[in-house]
Amino acid sequence: MDTATTTSATAAPEVADTVTVRSTGGDEGRTTVGSSAAPDRLWEELVTSALLGTDRRAPTGLTRPTGGEATEGGKTAGGSTTVGDTAGALLDAAALHTVRRRAGLRPGPAAPPPEPAPEDPRVPLPEAARRRLDQLLAGRTVPSPAGRRGAAPDLAELLPQWLALAEGHGYKAPAAALPALLDAARARTDLRPPALRFAGPRGLWLARLNPEWRFALRGTGAAGALPSPRDAEGVRALWDEGLFAERVALLAAVRNDDPAAGLALLSSTWATERAEDRLMFLDSLRAGLSDADEEFLEAALGDRSRNVRATAAELLSALPASALAGRMAARALTCVGLDRTADVPTIGVEAPHECDAAMRRDGVVAVPPAGRGERSWWLGRIVESAPLSCWPARFGGRAPEEIVALPVADGWRDELHAAWCRAAVRQRDADWSRALLGPPAIPPATGPGTSSLAERARLLSMLSPEERALWVARFVAAHGLSEAFQLLGVCAVPWAEPLGEAVIDALDIAREAGGYPWSFSGVMGLAERCLDPEAVGRLEPLTARPDEAEDIVPGAGGYWSEAFRRLVSTLRLRASIRAELTPPA
Numbered sequence: 009m010d011t012a013t014t015t016s017a018t019a020a021p022e023v024a025d026t027v028t029v030r031s032t033g034g035d036e037g038r039t040t041v042g043s044s045a046a047p048d049r050l051w052e053e054l055v056t057s058a059l060l061g062t063d064r065r066a067p068t069g070l071t072r073p074t075g076g077e078a079t080e081g082g083k084t085a086g087g088s089t090t091v092g093d094t095a096g097a098l099l100d101a102a103a104l105h106t107v108r109r110r111a112g113l114r115p116g117p118a119a120p121p122p123e124p125a126p127e128d129p130r131v132p133l134p135e136a137a138r139r140r141l142d143q144l145l146a147g148r149t150v151p152s153p154a155g156r157r158g159a160a161p162d163l164a165e166l167l168p169q170w171l172a173l174a175e176g177h178g179y180k181a182p183a184a185a186l187p188a189l190l191d192a193a194r195a196r197t198d199l200r201p202p203a204l205r206f207a208g209p210r211g212l213w214l215a216r217l218n219p220e221w222r223f224a225l226r227g228t229g230a231a232g233a234l235p236s237p238r239d240a241e242g243v244r245a246l247w248d249e250g251l252f253a254e255r256v257a258l259l260a261a262v263r264n265d266d267p268a269a270g271l272a273l274l275s276s277t278w279a280t281e282r283a284e285d286r287l288m289f290l291d292s293l294r295a296g297l298s299d300a301d302e303e304f305l306e307a308a309l310g311d312r313s314r315n316v317r318a319t320a321a322e323l324l325s326a327l328p329a330s331a332l333a334g335r336m337a338a339r340a341l342t343c344v345g346l347d348r349t350a351d352v353p354t355i356g357v358e359a360p361h362e363c364d365a366a367m368r369r370d371g372v373v374a375v376p377p378a379g380r381g382e383r384s385w386w387l388g389r390i391v392e393s394a395p396l397s398c399w400p401a402r403f404g405g406r407a408p409e410e411i412v413a414l415p416v417a418d419g420w421r422d423e424l425h426a427a428w429c430r431a432a433v434r435q436r437d438a439d440w441s442r443a444l445l446g447p448p449a450i451p452p453a454t455g456p457g458t459s460s461l462a463e464r465a466r467l468l469s470m471l472s473p474e475e476r477a478l479w480v481a482r483f484v485a486a487h488g489l490s491e492a493f494q495l496l497g498v499c500a501v502p503w504a505e506p507l508g509e510a511v512i513d514a515l516d517i518a519r520e521a522g523g524y525p526w527s528f529s530g531v532m533g534l535a536e537r538c539l540d541p542e543a544v545g546r547l548e549p550l551t552a553r554p555d556e557a558e559d560i561v562p563g564a565g566g567y568w569s570e571a572f573r574r575l576v577s578t579l580r581l582r583a584s585i586r587a588e589l590t591p592p593a
Contacts, residue, residue, distance in 0.1 A: 051109065054102050062094040122217060126209040130180035137174070137588040138182050144170055145188040159573040161581050165537060167192065169501075169582065171202040173589045181207050186214050190221045200224075234258050237265035247273055252285060259292050267296035271304055283313040290319050297323060302330045309369055321371020321393065326434045328395035332370055339367070340394035341402055343387055344424065347417050355403075355411075357420035359383035360390070384423050391427035396440050408443035426463070433466045441470035448483035452491065461494045469498050477504035484510040489518070489531050496531070502540040511535055512546055519550065519568045532571050539575070541583035547576050 057065050133141065147163025181189060186207055193203035204211060204224055215224035234257060235242030246258050263270030274289055281289065290308065293301055301323070308320035309332070324332035339360070347356030360367070363374040363386050371393070376385035396408075403411050416424055425444065432440040445467050452461065468476050480495045481504075489511070499507060511531070518528055553569040 051105060054098065054105060057098055058102065062098055066094055066098070123213075125183075125213045128180040128208045128210050130178050130208065131591075133174070133179045133182055134588060134591075137179070137585075138185070140585060140588055141170065141174075141182070141185055142188075145185065145192055159570050159577060161574065161578040162533075162536070165533070166578070166582065166585065168199060168202060169537065170585055170589070171199070171206050173586065175202065175206055177589055177591060179206075179589070181211065183210065186211050190215060190218075190224060194220060194223060234261050237262045237269070243273065247277070252288075256288060256292065259289060260295065263292060263295055267298060268300060270296070271301060275304060283311075283316060286311065286313065286316050287319060290316060290323070293323060297326060299327055299329060302327060306331065309371065314373070317369070318371045318373065322434070325371075325393035325431075326436075328397055328435060333393065333395045335366075335370060336390055336393040337395055337398040339390045341398060343390060345402055346404070350417065353414055355414050355416045355420075355424065357387070357416065357418060357424060359387040359420075384420075387420075388423055388427045388430075391424065392430040392434065394431065396428070396431055396435055396437050408440045412443050412446075426460075429463050429467060433470060436470055438470050438472075441467040442475075445479065448479050449486040451487070461491065465494045465498045468495060473500040474504065476500070477507040481506040481510040484514050489514045489528060493530055493534070496534055496538070499538070501538045503538050505540070508539050508543050509546070511539070512543065512550075515572075516550060519572075522564055526567070529571075532575060536575055536578040539579060541579040541586070544576055544579050544583075547572060547579070551576055 144163050144167045189203055189207055190211060193200045193207075200223070207214075207224075212224055215221035234254070235246060237243065243258065243262060247255055250258065259270055259274060262273055271293070274293075278286065278289075286308075293305075305320045305324050309317055309324075311317050311320065321332060324330045325336060327333060343359060344355060344357055347354040350356075360383060363372055363382070367386070367390075368374055372386060372389045376382055399411055400406060400408075403414070406414075412425065412428070415421070428440065429444050431437075432444060445464060452464070468479065471479065477499050480492065480499055483495060484492045484507075496503075496507075496511070502508075503511070512535075515528065515531070515535070550572040551569055553565050
């Protein structure tokens with residue numbers, strides 16, 4: 009019997025020991041496992057046969073018979089067993105040889121075990137909240153067949169709120185959820201700060217073991233591994249030897265604990281830092297900024313970097329009692345005042361004619377951006393840096409509301425009001441912010457301050473949460489939702505009742521009017537995250553599909569019904585999340 013084509017039934021266990029390979033040209037080669045090169049050579053031949061195909065290059069012990077008729081059961085007339093399924097036999101031989109190769113591996117040197125994970129003293133999550141976290145981390149919103157979102161809540165968008173609530177109650181992350189939590193933070197930068205705070209010291213410990221999670225050790229994420237701000241020796245060592253991101257996080261931590269100690273730490277190496285690093289370090293002084301920082305910032309006005317000088321000037325202008333604020337006030341008062349020649353009280357403006365060396369040292373950039381005139385640019389930089397307290401006396405004791413209501417001569421109104429808006433935000437002045445916002449019912453284009461919604465949103469952030477919500481509610485009632493998206497984003501969550509009611513009423517009006525439903529998708533998304541869950545009762549009647557008139561967008565009624573059903577289901581889910589995370593009384 010030809011051993012190249014058949015194998016004795018009693019020799020079946022030796023199939024992996026000796027395999028003869030026949031190419032299409034008829035050449036043969038036999039490898040015996042017992043030889044010195046046998047294991048590697050045999051594995052290469054099996055792989056080669058698999059890659060080329062068994063019809064082109066097959067181990068001859070696995071090929072179809074070339075002579076004689078195969079009988080039932082795979083036996084030839086001579087009594088030998090043949091392998092009809094060559095590909096299957098090749099895989100069997102490869103599987104057997106794989107086990108043999110694995111069993112023959114020599115054990116490698118034992119790696120030292122990692123240090124144990126640190127303890128997290130926070131409270132464990134309740135079981136229901138733990139299951140909800142797993143659902144949110146794995147959640148995906150499946151769009152409807154028409155390409156719309158459908159009526160199911162967007163679980164991924166609820167994860168930030170869940171993390172904020174869990175942090176507020178002092179819970180710690182379950183150990184089993186840490187990998188998924190770090191993966192979510194890696195995919196979404198907006199999730200990183202809350203996710204890493206919730207992950208705690210064990211999350212940072214785990215991140216050191218996986219290169220894909222190294223982001224957790226940079227910037228904000230590294231804060232969990234920083235020495236205590238009160239550990240002078242540890243702080244000094246990391247400040248002198250740490251990476252830049254670690255030093256930024258360290259300075260922020262020390263500054264938050266003790267502003268004077270943070271300033272002293274920065275001052276100790278300021279002269280040797282790179283310009284781009286000085287700029288980043290200087291920006292960290294915004295937290296806890298006070299008059300005690302003036303001397304350092306005044307010295308930074310002489311820095312060789314223009315960006316550092318500009319940032320130092322901006323910080324000093326936020327201190328109304330600083331020397332720079334006084335110098336800017338003197339310049340501003342020579343440029344802006346009452347025009348005594350006008351028939352009615354009018355603000356007159358005489359913008360600077362040059363940007364001298366003293367102005368440049370105080371942070372006024374001499375060359376304006378493209379499209380801006382030099383004199384208007386210089387005026388804006390001066391007025392925004394002057395303390396707002398200097399203006400009432402300049403305008404005869406008038407209050408901020410009366411000053412911004414005065415007409416401005418020669419077309420300087422927009423530039424002057426925009427500078428006052430920036431000053432109000434920089435100095436966190438609620439009175440001037442309120443005056444520049446004006447009554448919410450007045451159209452933005454004709455208001456007393458600025459028509460920019462982004463600027464109005466910044467002014468609103470200077471007001472108390474209650475006043476902010478009431479102002480935006482009245483704005484929505486007067487102007488609808490198309491102009492209110494940016495303003496809604498600065499209101500406290502959950503929205504206070506007057507604001508929530510105003511948004512629901514505006515959405516109902518848009519639905520009844522048959523407006524383009526997709527134009528309100530951004531507001532709907534905000535409502536899902538920001539409306540109080542108790543508003544479900546007010547929303548449930550709106551989930552019914554309305555009758556579609558001939559003059560409305562086709563299919564709009566179905567979209568509105570679906571959007572309101574999704575809103576209701578999301579609010580109910582948020583209510584469940586809040587209940588699951590609330591500790592028992």
